[in-house]
Amino acid sequence: MNHRSSPYTEDLRLAHMIADSVDAQTMASFQSMDFTVETKPDLTPVTDADRRAEETIRGQLGRTRGRDAIYGEEFGSSGSGPRRWVIDPIDGTKNFVRGVPVWATLIALVDHGEPVVGVVSAPALNRRWWAAKGGGAYTGKSLAAATQLGVSKVATLKDASFSYSSLAGWREIGRIHNFLELTDTVWRTRAYGDFWSYCMVAEGSVDLAAEPELALHDMAALVPLVTEAGGLFTSLDGEPGCAGTNALATNGLLHEAALGALAADNPTPWMEEGRAGSTVRPVAGEPAESVESAESAEIGDS
Template identity: 70%
Template sequence: MADSSPYADDLRLAHVLADQVERITMARFQAADLVVESKPDLTPVSDADRSCEEAIRAQLARSRGRDAVLGEEFGSSGNSQRRWIIDPIDGTKNYVRGVPVWATLIGLVDGEDCVVGLVSAPALGRRWWAAKGAGAWTGRSLAQAKQIHVSRVSQVADASLSYSSLDGWRGLGRARNFLNLTSDLWRTRAYGDFWSYMLVAEGAVDLAAEPELELYDMAALVAIVEEAGGRFTSLDGAPGPWGGNALASNGLLHDEILRRLAPDA
């Protein structure tokens, strides 16, 4: 499993980080004294977000002191081609309202290559992970896991799409094409955030797309989707998490969906 990857030790460390953070996030989830503030972009941040990222950074400083770190709450530190990219709580709006669909995202990028990804969603009782060359897995630990694979659906009329919301598609020249696509699909659901992409990796849905994302929203997801046999690009088709938006698929549908979601001329 993980030992077949040159990044096996990094994946084990990601599990250690997730174990530490789960104790923080679950202790503060639905806490009556949870402190929630608005960031300059008017998105919410809780004391749990900051505590989680601080804990991850402290462990990485001890275990991977030469690696760089990028996190949602405290920005970038270090200068290395190896960079840990962290979203302490993806789905903060859910977290602060008591909705259990949120997760800690831990990714490792080596150069431009997403080589490790771990998604920890303890309120759902789920964890997903992958290391380059070792497949994608879900379970509670490395010792208790099953391998996951994307679906084999090859026709748009048979495909299921998950997204986050309609708001981001407006004003980008893609809204009409997105709505037209949803009419041609078998099923659409807004499971949202990390979960859409993990469902693609598991083969439960066939497509996930979002028009506006940050690097820390995506970096941990890429290795999991790709190691499950899928494809992860920007909406313009650039591989990986570098384009500011995302399309993940089982691979069979990818090129057609890129074409269908291209901006209006």
């Protein structure tokens, strides 16, 4: 299909070309399971496949966009200027090392602080999503074979499908009670996790997604994807874009209600405050279960 015109069309094409080459590289490692795993200082895993992928992306950007700055998860920042490429070579490394196909390469362009191009390529799922400012959001196998994305029209939390990554982070930021109350309010919850939650918000198959702890490289490619599909992407405190350290993405219709539900100053009356392992309000006729027991339902986090 024909894409809407965007001043960033050539940057989007470049991001696709880079994703094509990196996909071949990461899939070879994933299928052979031929990589080494180390633990970074923040206790998250990193593989030599992550590092090779980022080196490939940096090399291609250096040859084609030499004046642009680059920030990547594995090698930090280089260069300076108003245009900065933001890279997460493998989002979902924990899945990658365990043979779970839910991982992706995230490539974004941030111009004067605004994410304007985002490509999310998940070769093990045989899926790719992308967007450029003013040009719409799409999914497909290529720019020429694409379907335009649009968020859902669900207007109330009680009818909404909510995706998240894990419970531990909500406890760490002191909003576990708010999170659990929201899961009790919505129609359906699933821990699809990582990039996939936000891609499904853009597709309209999920109505809201939220995570308590994220970095710039986790979010930059997802912001234009959600917003160009008609949704909203903010921090949990309502700050637009990816300037914060957490995220809430919705179809827009649910955003104010979701922000209110997850607000730090919105105490939940039915939970005992200040203690991990507090008892969740039981459904009538069913025994109460601990917060920890709910974690067994998670699909996983990176």
